[in-house]
Amino acid sequence: MTPHELYADLTRSGLNLIGQALSIFDADLRLAVANRQYQAMFDLPAELTHPGTRFEDTIRFLVMRGEYGPQDDPEAAVAFRVEQARTFQPHYFERERANGCCIAVEGAPLAQGGWITVYTDITDIKRQESLLRARSEELSGQVLDHAERLAAANRELAATNAALQEAQRILTRTEARTRQVTEMVPAHIAHVDGEYRYTFSNRRLPSIFPGAAGNVIGMTVEQALGAPTFDAIRPWLECALSGEAQVFEITHPTSGRRIRIALTPDSASHGVYILSTDVSAEVQAREALSHASKRSLAAQLTSGMAHDFGNLLTIILGLQGRLAALDLPGHAAQDVQATLAAARRGATLLDRLARISGPREMALQPVDLARLLRDVATLARPSLAEGTVLDLAIDLPDGQVLLDAGALQDSLLNLILNANAAIAGPGVIALEARFSGEWIELTVTDTGPGFTPEALARAAEPFFTTKKGQGSGLGLSMVYDQTKLVGGTMRLDNTPRGGRVRLRLPLRPIARQMILLVEDDDSVRMQVRGQLTDLGHAVLEAGSLAEACAMTDLPGLTMMLSDIQLGDGLGVDLDASLPMVLMTSLPPGDPLRARAQGPVLTKPFTQARLAAALAEAGKRT
Known part of the structure; x- marks a missing residue:
């Protein structure tokens, strides 16, 4: 039976x-x-x-x-x-x-x-x-x-x-199921009364607003979220309490997340139902799409004329170079030099257009961020106007992080030089750096007039400039692109003293690992080993699944990097007690890739992608 x-x-x-x-x-x-x-x-x-x-x-x-x-x-x-x-x-x-x-x-x-x-x-x-x-x-x-x-x-x-009694049992069970369902929803569902006090919450508030209280029943919105966030949403709550449904978005001051909030009036008890959703990814995708379309337009505009423009500049530079070699009168020699300078500026602009419209890829590498910032200040100070001071405020722990050092250096130099142009006289530029949760926060402020409303709305657009013919309009656009490429955000606003640009970059800390590299192709294993050692990791090697299985319990081993398909078995069958990154030439969607418990690298991959995958696997421990 x-x-x-x-x-x-x-x-x-x-x-x-x-x-x-x-x-x-x-x-x-x-x-x-x-x-x-x-x-x-x-x-x-x-x-x-x-x-x-x-x-x-x-x-x-x-x-x-x-x-x-x-x-x-x-x-x-x-x-x-x-x-x-x-x-x-x-x-x-x-x-x-x-x-x-x-x-x-x-x-x-x-x-x-x-x-x-x-x-x-x-x-x-x-x-x-x-x-x-x-x-x-x-x-x-x-x-x-x-x-x-x-x-x-x-x-x-x-x-x-x-x-x-039966109805009570059913109601209790129904309520428990309803709570279970609401707690599984990737959003915060709540109800507040007329005094902004929580009477219901599905306990998802901290997942949407990092740092918020968990059990908020009986607490006010201000107590749960903090005064800055409450001040941002209070006007909307007041409208909802008056009977008008509201849907709006705010940027969470603490985490920088973009939150969409829907408020539905509850006329029966003079309260408000609240639905809060993290739409940061959606907003970033929307902004990226909009920016990509503008960048695509820039590429279309330049691709057709870039070749001819380059030839034209070559001719101009050649002719003016010949004229410059002649013994010309003073004013004529000055005109030739001015023409040469303009032509060289045109060549620089053409190069920047090619860079903004062409494909890009991250180049992550271990970086001492504090040293990089001091180097940026050293490079920037000679170019500042007389009387303008560049202050550094670096509040960073010791150690290295994974960054695209060249792109970040270009971005910060761009922001500092833009601030210098905005001040137009003696003033102060401040470069601040700190870790904020899972982000690196870099802020450049100045004592200039600040951003105009139009600049706040359009500053990241290609070719937009407020320099009245002196700028290309590509500086902030490139900063925006480089920041988005590494998964960060760029925010512009004004302070009582002047303009401010804040960059948030994902914090990818470097933890020195002892990595077991499992690859049955000797040449591939040698290449990947070089990438790992360049990143500062210690490497143990195995050429087969059997050899790797005998090494997984070695003392000090902290991570595994293995090919999925080995000559004598599958890398996904290795001991899963250690963080693991898998590599393969199989296309996305292959069933073997779906079995992976961690990041999967598609061969061939760059050192930057390898570093990012190792950092991701390290966070899962």
Whole structure:
């Protein structure tokens, strides 16, 4: 007997031990469960007690037998009782059967559909009541009537209590399921009252607003999120409390995430339902798409004329070079030099156009960020206007991080020189750096006039400039591109002192690893080993799965890098107790790749991609 059959047999045995008759019909009015007393009480044939029996057939049998007394139209009586059953209403009543017995019938609907009915033989109770009335002449009829009504009311109350207990059980289970579902939703669902106090929360607030409180029931929004965030959303909450639904987005001051918030008024309790979702990825994708389309337009504009423009500049530079070699009068020599300078500037601009419209790839490498920032300051200071000071405020722990050093250096130099141009006189430029959660935050501020509203909206667009013919309009656009390429964000705003540009770059800390490299191709293994050692990692090598399995328990080993397909097996079958990065030439979507428990590198890969994958695997420990 299977466990399921054993469980069903156990249930049937238990129901048969109950002294009352019981039946359960499903939502289609077919018998689901009945005990032996049900058949015995109504003297039903066996075919009417099998699961699946139609309620209509059972009622027709009882009507035809006279269970409900004489009927002028038996089919109408059957139809009436079937229609009553379809309503699934809780009920309790007592009736006398055709054989003189009295039964109490108590029924209740089920949450899954259908209903359960319990039949109790109360013939003896009724006889005792009649005997008591006949033999108790001293008792007034009023007292007896009251006693009978009380007994009937108690029985009905007991049935009602049973129905309420079942309803409470179903409600509790439904509430638990609802909470489980809401807690699985990747969003924060909540309700606040008119005083901005949480009355419900699915406990997902910290996953949307990092640093927020977890259990917020009874707390105000300000207490849960902090004053800066509350100040940002309070006007919207006030509008929602006044009865106007709101949908808006804010940037979380602490984490920099972009959060979309929907507020739905709750007029019944003067509160607000809240749905908060992290849409940072969506916003970045939208911005990237918009920027990519503009960059694509720039590429289309330049690709057709770049060759001819380059040839033209070559001719101009050649002719002006010949003129410069002649003994020309002073003003003519100056004109030639000015023309040469303009042509060289055109060549530089053409190169920058090619760089902004061409493909890019990250070049991550271990970097001492504090040293890089000091080098940037050293490079930038000679180019600053007289009287302008560049201050450094570096609050970074010791150690290296993975960065695209060349791109970051170009970006910071661009921002510093832009700030210098904006100040237009003596002033202060500040370069600040710190770690904020999982981000590196780099801020360049100046004491200039700040960004105009148009600049705040369009500064990252290719060719947009406020330098009145002195700039190419590609500086901030390139900073934006380079920042987005490594998964960061760029934000522009104004402070009371001037303009500010904030770059947030993903923090990819460098942890020196002892890595087991598993690759059965000697040449590939040698190349990857070089990439790993250049990144500062210690490397142990294995040329087969069997060799690797014998080395996974070596002391000090912290990570594995393995090919998926080895000559004697699969890399995915290696011991998964250590962080693992897999590499393969299989295309994305291959079933073997889907079995990977960590990052997968597609061969061939660059050192930057390898470094990023190792950093990702390290975070999973």
